[in-house]
Amino acid sequence: MSESAFAVETKDLTQRFGRFTAVDRVTMTVAKGEIYGFLGANGAGKTTTIRILCGLLRPTSGSAFVNGHDVIRYPERVKAGIGYMSQKFSLYEDLRVRDNLVFFGGIYGLGRERIEQRIAEITSATGLTELLTRKVRGLPTGWKQRLALACAVLHDPGIIFLDEPTGGVDPVSRRTFWDFIYSLADAGKTIFVTTHYMDEAEYCHRIAIMYQGRILMCDSPSAIRESTGDALLEDAFIRLITRESDTETGGD
Amino acid sequence: MFVLGAHRANDETGDAMSILIDDIHKTYGAQGALAGVTLSIREGERFGLIGPDGAGKSSLMRILCGLIRADRGSFTLCGLDGNRDLRAIKSSIGYMPQRFSLYPDLTVAENLRFFADLFTVPRRERDERLERLYRFSRLKPFAARRAAALSGGMKQKLALSCALIHTPRVLILDEPTTGVDPVSRREFWDILSELSRDGTTILVSTPYMDEAARCDRIAFIHHGRLLAVDTPAGIPGRFPLTILEFRGRRFPVRHDDMLRVRGVASVRLLGDRLRVACESREAVERAVRDMLERSGAEILSVRTDTPSIEDTFVHLMHEEPGHV
Numbered sequence: 001m002s003e004s005a006f007a008v009e010t011k012d013l014t015q016r017f018g019r020f021t022a023v024d025r026v027t028m029t030v031a032k033g034e035i036y037g038f039l040g041a042n043g044a045g046k047t048t049t050i051r052i053l054c055g056l057l058r059p060t061s062g063s064a065f066v067n068g069h070d071v072i073r074y075p076e077r078v079k080a081g082i083g084y085m086s087q088k089f090s091l092y093e094d095l096r097v098r099d100n101l102v103f104f105g106g107i108y109g110l111g112r113e114r115i116e117q118r119i120a121e122i123t124s125a126t127g128l129t130e131l132l133t134r135k136v137r138g139l140p141t142g143w144k145q146r147l148a149l150a151c152a153v154l155h156d157p158g159i160i161f162l163d164e165p166t167g168g169v170d171p172v173s174r175r176t177f178w179d180f181i182y183s184l185a186d187a188g189k190t191i192f193v194t195t196h197y198m199d200e201a202e203y204c205h206r207i208a209i210m211y212q213g214r215i216l217m218c219d220s221p222s223a224i225r226e227s228t229g230d231a232l233l234e235d236a237f238i239r240l241i242t243r244e245s246d247t248e249t250g251g252d
Numbered sequence: 253m254f255v256l257g258a259h260r261a262n263d264e265t266g267d268a269m270s271i272l273i274d275d276i277h278k279t280y281g282a283q284g285a286l287a288g289v290t291l292s293i294r295e296g297e298r299f300g301l302i303g304p305d306g307a308g309k310s311s312l313m314r315i316l317c318g319l320i321r322a323d324r325g326s327f328t329l330c331g332l333d334g335n336r337d338l339r340a341i342k343s344s345i346g347y348m349p350q351r352f353s354l355y356p357d358l359t360v361a362e363n364l365r366f367f368a369d370l371f372t373v374p375r376r377e378r379d380e381r382l383e384r385l386y387r388f389s390r391l392k393p394f395a396a397r398r399a400a401a402l403s404g405g406m407k408q409k410l411a412l413s414c415a416l417i418h419t420p421r422v423l424i425l426d427e428p429t430t431g432v433d434p435v436s437r438r439e440f441w442d443i444l445s446e447l448s449r450d451g452t453t454i455l456v457s458t459p460y461m462d463e464a465a466r467c468d469r470i471a472f473i474h475h476g477r478l479l480a481v482d483t484p485a486g487i488p489g490r491f492p493l494t495i496l497e498f499r500g501r502r503f504p505v506r507h508d509d510m511l512r513v514r515g516v517a518s519v520r521l522l523g524d525r526l527r528v529a530c531e532s533r534e535a536v537e538r539a540v541r542d543m544l545e546r547s548g549a550e551i552l553s554v555r556t557d558t559p560s561i562e563d564t565f566v567h568l569m570h571e572e573p574g575h576v
Binding site: 042182 | 303304305306307403404405430431432433434435436437438459460461462465499504505506520521522523524525562565566569570
């Protein structure tokens with residue numbers, strides 16, 4: 001294992017499925033402690049890239065290192081060092097908050113003592129402590145999202161992948177959720193977010209705009225807005241990908 | 253261009269009211285869903301209901317659709333009485349619930365035909381109407397595809413088409429674009445704008461502020477109460493504070509010390525920006541800047557920014573009595 005300054009480093013990463021190129025020579029670096037967002041339409045290649053970076057899919061060509069581990073040679077080491085949470089989080093609704101955490105701790109192979117210690121740390125950071133004995137069913141979505149995140153970081157991973165983490169919640173819950181994300185980043189964790197929503201993208205340090213498997217632009221949300229002269233990130237995004245599809249002529 | 257309803261028959265109706273809601277209450281068991289909602293929505297208006305989960309958005313929509321009854325209060329829709337003319341109201345409304353309500357095993361065409369039957373669209377009108385819906389949704393090439401195999405954006409357009417099959421005057425959409433990508437989302441909203449131009453009234457709920465900005469007027473709803481009703485441009489006028497925005501690097505993630513500065517109401521970190529809601533720039537800029545620099549942050553610029561819809565929403569929610 002090499003000690004890299006980057007949490008994620010890819011070079012010419014490419015994934016083909018038959019004749020379809022899902023990821024097209026993606027080169028990027030994500031620093032430790034950075035909150036990095038992937039913004040793109042459906043089919044832009046976000047999920048495929050994430051699957052490669054999680055060690056779930058072997059790329060067709062190019063290279064990717066996650067936490068210093070080569071995803072091609074050591075996918076198991078990659079998997080052990082990451083946390084993952086998606087919008088369709090898989091909590092056990094009939095179990096209590098606490099049981100869910102213990103369960104995920106067990107899956108990650110944490111010892112009894114370590115699980116208790118981590119539960120104490122995380123629930124106080126997320127404000128979940130008072131809800132430990134509550135059944136998951138019936139909790140508001142915002143709380144379920146926080147619990148899903150707590151489960152995903154229980155084993156203290158260096159990189160956390162979030163797939164549309166706050167889809168469908170109100171701005172107040174979203175802010176609370178992101179407060180926790182920022183505290184994780186502050187502690188040196190790298191956060192990798194994919195999203196459709198500009199409300200969410202605005203929280204990232206840097207955003208990569210993906211289109212047809214390629215990264216069209218990567219910069220801070222403010223810099224992206226300024227580069228196109230748009231006040232809203234969504235307008236900038238649409239402008240960038242429309243420009244791209246116009247130069248190709250065609251689109252769908 | 254497409255004209256689905258052409259409801260705007262006479263232009264002199266200008267400000268005709270499409271939906272009038274008067275003091276609607278609804279409780280489920282001990283839980284209050286709606287605590288006295290009064291609202292009027294104009295014909296052809298795109299009206300957004302913005303609020304958190306459980307605020308009462310869906311309950312209000314279901315009452316207007318006649319799916320549940322209000323405990324108290326009344327409403328009229330297209331001049332029809334919500335307590336008496338429910339049947340007529342139902343035929344004036346197109347409703348798209350939050351969950352995808354199509355038949356996944358049926359094709360696009362079969363779903364549309366099914367809904368046409370359900371709403372007893374006369375056979376001779378049917379083909380023409382389907383053609384129009386295909387035209388605006390651009391789903392024609394997918395007519396033979398099973399609904400389950402459509403992309404998220406296409407599913408939403410099909411669901412919208414089904415809700416429009418009987419050319420309703422009022423369209424009620426409950427979080428229609430959840431999980432839909434930004435390009436399809438924009439297309440969906442363009443369709444809504446066309447419909448409203450043709451005179452269809454649209455009541456839509458969304459948790460997203462960028463969608464709220466595309467409505468003619470919006471209402472913030474929280475704990476079953478309306479906190480504010482205004483145009484998207486007017487909403488920030490209800491934010492009584494100044495937003496001071498710092499741009500830079502390495503901003504601290506904890507803001508307890510800044511919140512102790514007199515005049516600072518809230519602090520929010522957004523990527524490379526730190527947004528401070530405060531009484532005035534003069535009162536807090538120096539102190540906040542000193543704190544940031546002492547904590548090792550690098551400040552590139554400072555400016556006052558217009559409050560966003562979201563800033564206003566969060567502020568009003570915190571102002572509300574009983575907020576925790």
